Amino acid sequence: MHDSHVHLTTQPLFGYIERALENFVNQGGKHLLSCANDLETSFQVLEIFENYKIKYPNLIQNAIGIHPEEFHPENNCKTAVNQISQLKEILKNNSKNIHAIGETGLEYYNLLNRTDIDFNEREKAIEEQKTSLREHIKLAQEYNLPMTMHSRDEKNCEFCTKDIINIITTEGKVSLKGVMHSYVGEEKYLNQILELGLYIGFNGILTYKSGKNVRELLKKTPIENILLETDAPFLPPHNVRSDKKRTIKFGQPADVLEIAKAISEIKNLKIEEILKTTNENYERLFLN
Ligand SMILES: [Zn+2]
Structure with a gap:
């Protein structure tokens, strides 16, 4: 059982890291x-890796990068060129x-419909995000590494998804490996993403009442293209959020078992099969 996307550096998980890793391994x-x-x-991810590599050999794989939200106007107008040169x-x-x-x-959520920023600020943020994504793709190709990508549109918009697919198709060509x-x-873009050979990461949203759209996407995604993530x-799974006896209300890697259970129910497949195939998917993508 593998968790293909977790932020160990983000609080409150960072302060709970010792237990979180222990819980994950025990599970x-x-x-x-x-x-x-x-x-x-x-x-920080590299530091965490160093701290735990003896206790838990091969447990942690590392992904480094700049989240598109870093280029939103409130983040001190960071430029992609500057950030990427340091990342390199x-x-x-x-x-x-x-x-x-x-x-x-790309992250257009909380950007396109804002009234506190003007047109130029918004366009600049979008351009910086696009430049950053293109540069991340170049780095992935240079080092032959897979990518973990994020795409979030404003409600009822599809600009972000369209733009990300465009950039991947132009820049990534055939050599790009990774996960959305x-x-x-x-749903109409799901097929395009799958045709690009990318994986889709499913998480706790599957267990939310509001997650109907994602449950439909899951049904349409072949198991060979699915990765589990928390x-x-x-995004703690529904039962973590709603369990009154539970004191830890935030998500942790051990919750990935709940995601596997949800997938097993929605896709009507045995959980053993979900775990086996998603393990193989993770290993093919990140451990090669
Ligand atoms: Zn994330």
Whole structure:
């Protein structure tokens, strides 16, 4: 059982990391992809890896990258060129401990419909995100690494999904490997993403009342293209959020078993089969 997308550097999970890793291993967890979202957390994931590599050999794989939200106007107008040049240095100096590039992608949610920023600020943020994504793709190709990508549109919009598919198709061509993590977009784009040979990461949203769209996407996704993920500490499965006896209300990697159970129910397949195939998928993508 593997968790293909978790933010160990994000609070409150960061403060609970020792227990979280122990819980994951006790639950049968074998691998997890520890994802960064900026330069600081890119260093941090490598530190966490160093701290636990003796206690839990091969448990943690690392992904370094800049989350698209970093280019939203409130984040001090960071530029992609500057951020990427620093990211390149981290990659160059630590390449043997880096297994993936990300999280990167495009995030138009909370950007397109805002009234507190003007047209130019919005366009600049979008351009920086696109430049950053293209540069992440180049890095992934140069180091032959898979990518973990994020795409989130404003409600009832599909600009973000369209743009990300366009960029991947133009820049990534055939050599791009990776996962569209937490995909919640339109079903019509799902096939295009699958045709690009990408995996789809499913998480706790599957267990939410509001997750009907994602449950439909899951039904349409072949099991050979599915990865389990928690996106912890975000998106705890429904029963974690609603269990009154549980004191830990945030997500943790051990919750990936709940995701596997949900997939097993929705797809009407045995949980053993879900675990076996998603394990193989993770290993093919991140451990090669
Ligand atoms: Zn994430």
